[in-house]
Structures are given as structure tokens and as C-alpha cells.
Amino acid sequence: MADRSDRLSELKIDRSNVDDGGRGWLLPLLAVGLIAVVAVVWLLLDNMNGAVEVETEIARRPPSAAAASSVLDASGYVTARREATVSSEVTGKVVEVLIEEGMSVEAGQVVARLDDTTQRAQLALANAQLQSARAALAETEAQLRAARLERDRLRELSLRQLVSTSSVDEAEANYDALAARLATGRENVKVAEKSVALSQDALNDMTIRAPFGGMVVSKNAQPGEMISPISAGGGFTRTGICTIVDMDSLEIEVDVNEAYIQRVKQGQAVSATLDAYPNWQIPADVIAIVPTADRQKATVRVRIGFRERDERILRDMGVKVAFLGSEAPPEPSGEQPGVLISRAALQQDADGNFVWRVANNKVERRSVTLGSPADRERVLVLEGLRPGDTIVRSATEALTGGQEITKK
Numbered sequence: 091m092a093d094r095s096d097r098l099s100e101l102k103i104d105r106s107n108v109d110d111g112g113r114g115w116l117l118p119l120l121a122v123g124l125i126a127v128v129a130v131v132w133l134l135l136d137n138m139n140g141a142v143e144v145e146t147e148i149a150r151r152p153p154s155a156a157a158a159s160s161v162l163d164a165s166g167y168v169t170a171r172r173e174a175t176v177s178s179e180v181t182g183k184v185v186e187v188l189i190e191e192g193m194s195v196e197a198g199q200v201v202a203r204l205d206d207t208t209q210r211a212q213l214a215l216a217n218a219q220l221q222s223a224r225a226a227l228a229e230t231e232a233q234l235r236a237a238r239l240e241r242d243r244l245r246e247l248s249l250r251q252l253v254s255t256s257s258v259d260e261a262e263a264n265y266d267a268l269a270a271r272l273a274t275g276r277e278n279v280k281v282a283e284k285s286v287a288l289s290q291d292a293l294n295d296m297t298i299r300a301p302f303g304g305m306v307v308s309k310n311a312q313p314g315e316m317i318s319p320i321s322a323g324g325g326f327t328r329t330g331i332c333t334i335v336d337m338d339s340l341e342i343e344v345d346v347n348e349a350y351i352q353r354v355k356q357g358q359a360v361s362a363t364l365d366a367y368p369n370w371q372i373p374a375d376v377i378a379i380v381p382t383a384d385r386q387k388a389t390v391r392v393r394i395g396f397r398e399r400d401e402r403i404l405r406d407m408g409v410k411v412a413f414l415g416s417e418a419p420p421e422p423s424g425e426q427p428g429v430l431i432s433r434a435a436l437q438q439d440a441d442g443n444f445v446w447r448v449a450n451n452k453v454e455r456r457s458v459t460l461g462s463p464a465d466r467e468r469v470l471v472l473e474g475l476r477p478g479d480t481i482v483r484s485a486t487e488a489l490t491g492g493q494e495i496t497k498k
Contacts, residue, residue: 141494144485146448149429151369151477152470160361160412162353164392166344168364168407172302172336175310176201177329179295181318184311189332191309195300202311202331206296213289220282227275234268241265304336307405335405340396341377342409345389354379354413360394365408369427369477373397374411428461428472435483436460436469445475446482446489448497453482455491 182204189201241261247253311317311328318329342362346354360374373396380391394411396403436458437444443460446453458474475481482489489495 141451141496142485142487142489143498144446144448144453144489144495145483145498146480147432147435147483149431149471149475149477149479149481152428152430159414161415162346162350162413163410164344164346164413165408165410166342166394168340168403168405168409169343170335170337170339170405171341172304172339173333173405174301175330175333176298176300177319177331178202178204178298178317179319180204180292181316182206182296184313184315184317184328184331187309187311187313187331189306189309191306193306195303195306195334197300197303199300200297201300201306202298204296204298204317206293209289209293209296213286213293216282216285216289220279220286223275223278223282227272227279230268230272230275234265234272237261237265237268298331300334302334302336304334306332307335308333337401338399340399340403340405342374342394342396342411344392344394344409344411345384345387346392348383348388348390351379351390354392359414361412361414362394362396363410363412364403365410367402370402372400372403376413428470429475429477429479430468431471431475431481432467432483433469435481445471446485447475448480448482448495451496452492452494453489456481 184202185205186203187201188203189195195201241258241264244253244258244261248255248258309332310330311332315328317331320329342360354376356376356378358376360376362372362374364370364372374394375397377393377395380393383390431445435445437446442457444455444457447456456474458471461470461472482495485495
């Protein structure tokens with residue numbers, strides 16, 4: 091037993107000789123990391139406290155040639171001269187709507203269908219009545235032919251005195267009765283044909299078609315709803331399926347103060363600017379001056395037509411117009427590109443032309459594409475900047491991307 095205890099004692103781990111220096115390398119490493127963090131924070135604080143002072147300017151849109159030659163400015167809206175709310179000619183239940191808002195349709199295109207169960211049954215009945223009338227007419231015609239032969243035969247026998255005169259008279263009466271029935275049968279066929287045509291028209295009315303080509307601007311009915319050509323006074327009956335606008339009929343309507351209406355003439359050149367596209371000058375002409383004045387507003391309505399159609403022009407858009415003088419050429423179609431900046435703000439290096447754009451009190455580099463020089467002090471930037479952008483005109487020292495600045 092003593093030997094066994096000695097052997098177990100030898101297997102025990104002696105922790106008195108373990109070297110504590112195995113963890114000693116952690117302390118210098120933590121110290122170095124702490125110093126690095128302090129240095130980074132100090133550099134950031136020093137950078138914040140050392141914001142560069144700069145002078146800024148705003149990139150502005152080039153002045154419009156139309157504005158310089160305008161004799162009168164006004165505002166109005168885009169309107170459609172050809173617009174229709176598509177409805178049905180009869181009251182019915184909508185079973186299918188084949189259009190959606192924003193869809194283009196052609197003249198005669200099916201936009202919706204109504205429940206035509208009753209109309210189909212009426213058409214089938216009318217066709218059956220027509221077939222019956224035609225069969226009755228054919229039977230009468232056959233009987234009339236037989237009666238004619240019988241009458242002619244009895245006439246010949248009467249001349250030979252082989253039959254009595256009463257037999258001939260009876261045959262004549264029978265023939266005349268069948269002739270009258272034949273005329274009635276022909277009229278019955280005509281009536282049946284008209285009944286079929288009316289039933290077919292009633293069935294066709296269940297299919298609603300576009301009256302002209304254009305764009306669907308509103309969808310007013312859904313499957314399952316009732317539709318009527320007149321209002322039923324309730325909330326469950328629609329009066330229209332959709333509204334279609336002929337986009338080729340778009341024009342501008344503006345109200346001009348009657349004190350300045352003498353400056354406007356029919357055929358006068360106009361430069362129009364949509365509120366949605368302020369940089370786009372649209373050539374147009376005065377179509378007509380509506381020969382009536384608004385007594386309350388003291389204005390006269392003027393109709394203006396676009397020279398060219400564009401899909402960006404939409405109904406009810408706000409628009410500003412400039413009536414041009416006779417000596418002013420009309421504006422070309424298209425947008426006036428670019429912005430104007432001072433030459434001092436333009437920088438250049440091996441990568442090309444650039445400017446420093448200011449956002450959130452920091453600068454960012456923006457590469458720009460230049461156009462033709464505007465004048466000695468300004469340059470035209472075609473790409474890289476937008477109207478209203480703030481850029482650096484001058485700085486007290488060199489700038490780098492992301493650097494904070496303070497404005498003078």
C-alpha cells in the first residue's frame with residue numbers, strides 16, 4: 091500500500107513551479123492599443139477644431155432667352171380638348187373590365203363587358219321566331235303553287251263543261267286566300283328579321299368600346315358593380331367605366347388680365363415651361379383668344395397649342411408661358427442644360443475638371459463636364475452639378491474629400 095501511495099503522489103501536478111510570466115505580454119499590448127486609440131481621437135478632434143474656412147456660391151440655371159424676349163408672362167394648366175367618360179347605353183352589371191389606368195386604347199377597342207345573359211336569350215328567341223316565320227312562309231308558298239295548278243286545271247275543265255262553275259269559284263277563292271296568307275307571311279318574316287336585329291343591337295350594347303384612341307386616365311368601375319347611363323342616385327350604381335383622354339388634343343389654357351390682352355395675338359409664338367420640368371422650354375403658339383371675358387376675375391382665356399407632342403406633357407399639369415415678341419425667334423425644343431458657376435470655383439488636375447461641392451458642412455469632389463464659356467467670369471457646367479448646389483469658390487488652404495469647412 092505504501093508503494094501505491096508513493097506512485098499516486100508522483101502523478102500529482104506541482105503548480106508551485108508554473109511561470110506567471112506567460113501572461114506578461116498582454117500588458118504591453120494593451121498599453122500600445124490604448125495609446126493608438128488616444129492618438130486617433132486626438133487627430134479627429136484636432137481635425138474638427140481645424141475646419142477650413144471657405145467662400146461658397148450657388149450653381150444657377152442659365153438665363154432663358156425666352157424670358158429676355160417675353161412681352162407678357164402668364165400661368166395656366168394643360169387641358170385636353172378631347173376627353174370622354176365611357177359608359178354604357180343601358181343599365182347592367184359589369185362582369186369584366188379590360189382596361190387599367192395609364193393604358194393606351196384604340197378606337198373601337200373593348201374596355202368592358204356587361205352581363206348579357208338576358209340579351210342572349212332574347213336573341214335566341216328572336217332567331218327561333220324568324221326561322222318559324224320563314225318556315226310558315228315556305229309552306230304557304232308551296233300551298234299557293236298547288237292552288238294555282240288546281241285553279242288552272244278546273245278552269246280548263248270548266249271550258250269543256252266537265253266541272254261545275256261552283257268548283258271553279260271555290261278554287262279561285264282558295265287561291266286568293268293563300269295569296270293573302272303569303273303576303274302576311276312575308277311581313278311576318280320582315281318583322282322577325284327586325285326583331286333579330288334589335289336583339290343583336292341589345293347584345294352589342296353589353297360590350298363597351300372606346301369611342302376614340304387615347305389614354306385611360308381613370309378607372310371608375312369594377313366587376314360586380316351596376317352601371318347606368320344616368321345616375322340612379324345611389325352609391326351602388328356607376329355612370330361610367332373609365333375616362334379616356336386623347337393625348338394629341340392636349341393644349342394650354344391661361345387666363346390673361348384684360349389690361350394686357352392687347353399684347354397677345356393669334357398665331358403668336360409662345361415659350362412654355364412645365365412646373366414639373368423647369369429647365370425645359372417648350373415651343374408653342376397661340377391657337378385662339380376666347381372672345382369672352384370673366385367679369386369677376388377681369389381676365390380673358392387664351393388657348394395655346396404645342397408644336398410637338400411629348401409623353402412628358404400630361405393633363406392638368408401646371409405651366410408658365412411667355413408670350414414672345416414678333417422679333418424674338420421661338421425657342422428650340424428640348425431642355426436648357428447645365429448650370430453657371432464662377433471660374434474661380436473650377437479646379438483642374440490630372441483627372442480633369444472638378445469642383446468642391448458642399449453638403450452637411452463637408453466637401454466632396456465632383457467631376458464636371460464643361461460647355462461653351464458663358465463670359466469672362468463664369469463657365470457653363472453641363473454635367474456634374476444641378477441648379478441650387480453649393481460649391482466652394484475659394485478656400486484658405488488645400489481641401490480633401492470629406493473635410494469639414496466653415497463658410498465665410
